[in-house]
Amino acid sequence: MTETKVLSKMADDQSPFSNPFSMGVLGLAVASFALAPVLLVWAGDGTAAFIPWAIMFGGFAQLLGGMIDFRNKSILGATALSMYGLLWIALGIEYILHGIGWPASSIIGGSVDVMLLLMSLGFTYGFASTNRVTFWILVEIDFAFLGLALVKLGAFTPGMTGTVKTMLGILVYALGLTSVYAATAFLLNTHYNKQVLPMGKALISR
Numbered sequence: 001m002t003e004t005k006v007l008s009k010m011a012d013d014q015s016p017f018s019n020p021f022s023m024g025v026l027g028l029a030v031a032s033f034a035l036a037p038v039l040l041v042w043a044g045d046g047t048a049a050f051i052p053w054a055i056m057f058g059g060f061a062q063l064l065g066g067m068i069d070f071r072n073k074s075i076l077g078a079t080a081l082s083m084y085g086l087l088w089i090a091l092g093i094e095y096i097l098h099g100i101g102w103p104a105s106s107i108i109g110g111s112v113d114v115m116l117l118l119m120s121l122g123f124t125y126g127f128a129s130t131n132r133v134t135f136w137i138l139v140e141i142d143f144a145f146l147g148l149a150l151v152k153l154g155a156f157t158p159g160m161t162g163t164v165k166t167m168l169g170i171l172v173y174a175l176g177l178t179s180v181y182a183a184t185a186f187l188l189n190t191h192y193n194k195q196v197l198p199m200g201k202a203l204i205s206r
Helices: 003-009 021-039 044-071 075-099 106-127 132-152 158-192
Strands: none
Touching (some): 021 075, 021 158, 075 106, 106 132, 132 158
16 A cells, blocks of 8 residues: 555545645645744744734644544544644734733743644654655654744753754754645645655554
């Protein structure tokens, strides 16, 4: 069984909905490319421009994909897409609140990132049974959560914090590129019912 068919088999064959993998992952890609300039401090005074992309693409696109996956009885994809979608919506709301003067709490943010890292590690193990490209997306997300948690919890000196944020910005750009490839590969492989772009075999057999 090819890696594309493994993902497709995670959905109910009788479902009226297609597998939403490409839509959800493309949403992640767009949101990642919007967030990376913020982390790299390239956005300047235009940081707020990140918010609609985070909420609409990172949030609602993945959340909708998660709802479809629930209908398709794909518990892993449904839970992952839904949780990541809600995360991006929460991130967008946090930026809105910060913009209108509400104080942010680094401790709360860091604690949540630690929990998200633990959650994401479980997803990483689960998606290791699908294909290597999707597994790598989860690995990149894991490292992003780890870096964000350490920054917010004050694990680095002020000088090191800037360097770590730069590394996180580069990582998020890489996440966006990997997501674009994964979404395109799954879309074309499914459309043509053959391997157009490789996604790699599963690391763990189901």
